[in-house]
Amino acid sequence: MHVDVMTTPQPLQDIGELARRTQTAGFSGLLFTETGRTPYMNAAVAAQAAPGLELSTGVAVAFPRSPFVTAATAWELQEASGGRFRLGLGTQVRTHVVRRYGMEFERPGPRLRDYVLAVKACFHAFRTGKLEHRGDFYSLDFITPQWSAGPIDAPDPKVDVAAVNPWMLRMAGEVADGIHVHPLGEPGYIERHVMPNLAEGVEKSGRSVDDIAVIAPVMTIVGDTDEERDRERELVRTSMSFYGSTPNYAFIWDEAGFEGTTARIREKQKAGDFAGMAACITDEHIATFATESTWDGLADALISRYGGVASRVVLYNALADPERFERYGEVAQRIRTR
Structure with a gap:
């Protein structure tokens, strides 16, 4: 690999x-x-x-x-x-x-x-x-x-x-x-x-x-250290919320057990709430989609x-x-x- x-x-x-x-x-x-x-x-x-x-x-x-x-x-x-x-x-x-x-x-x-x-x-x-x-x-x-x-x-x-x-x-x-x-x-x-x-x-x-x-x-x-990983985790959370806002990719979240994730992100996106978009990505999302x-x-x-x-x-x-x-x-x- x-x-x-x-x-x-x-x-x-x-x-x-x-x-x-x-x-x-x-x-x-x-x-x-x-x-x-x-x-x-x-x-x-x-x-x-x-x-x-x-x-x-x-x-x-x-x-x-x-x-x-x-x-x-x-x-x-x-x-x-x-x-x-x-x-x-x-x-x-x-x-x-x-x-x-x-x-x-x-x-x-x-x-x-x-x-x-x-x-x-x-x-x-x-x-x-x-x-x-x-x-x-x-x-x-x-x-x-x-x-x-x-x-x-x-x-x-x-x-x-x-x-x-x-x-x-x-x-x-x-x-x-x-x-x-x-x-x-x-x-x-x-x-x-x-x-x-x-x-x-x-x-x-x-x-x-x-x-x-x-x-x-x-x-x-x-x-x-926990501090180092916590900092990295928040950067990944923001990146995932950006990619996860696209409707065509909603099925990827849904089939992994996170139904409705895209809809929730888009609601925050339409309101201009970027912090809210990131907050839609839980630690459970991150454990599944990141290493x-x-x-x-x-x-x-x-x-x-x-x-x-x-x-x-x-x-x-x-x-x-x-x-x-x-x-x-x-x-x-x-x-x-x-």
Whole structure:
């Protein structure tokens, strides 16, 4: 099981040092989310600063970019990283795609499926000079040598998708190389929903479920004193209330035995009561959805919860401060050597 660090993209002048620290600390890789800054340029700088570090977008927003542009960017990053780049894609939500990016969002699941296939068709075209993809949303059939990145001395980049509901999970098993589990995706959700639906999708593709990477973000509460863990617990409580406010994710709470959690959070959210949102997350929620441990016990705790289920765990809050970052790196090394 690999252990990565999650980060939002940083100013480019800062990312090289972060990449070197991540590699030196003992992590497998860096995963870049997409917020106000794009993840791709950060990945490019990291690839040059820390050769050997595995890099991924987790996730880049698909629809604002054409499949060809995304494929060409991933291709260059795969070459620059020596074959250590994973392209993680997601739909985002309608408000962001339509009102912030000015793009279409109809039928996002089928659209993302077509997008993944179009990206892979572009990879094939870069090697062969022949581009042929005709889907319900994207049609690509023209490429010339001067507009092709050309072959690279590395395998095609793996293409992963963010998936939560059963249809998206089945789609990922059919056409993608991996899935990004939602940050609320505790092991019970992975066992109940992720693996069975992945297996159903994989059956259509003729592959094994072992061929699909399961990439799981993990919120951790770590410390050797009650005070240290209490401080971490409140940070996690706030993060969970943010993710738990989305109606599409309500079923994750409900099936874990916390029915109505999203409705209660949204009531506080509409009133602008952010402290009230966090208060909707009980210690019982946290015990189910986060991993709490002492520093010496964290490696065992993560292996116990995610070993045999996740291919990669991504530490959500490892970058809280430099001292803790180094200690998380020691945990990552212990997990990698098991």
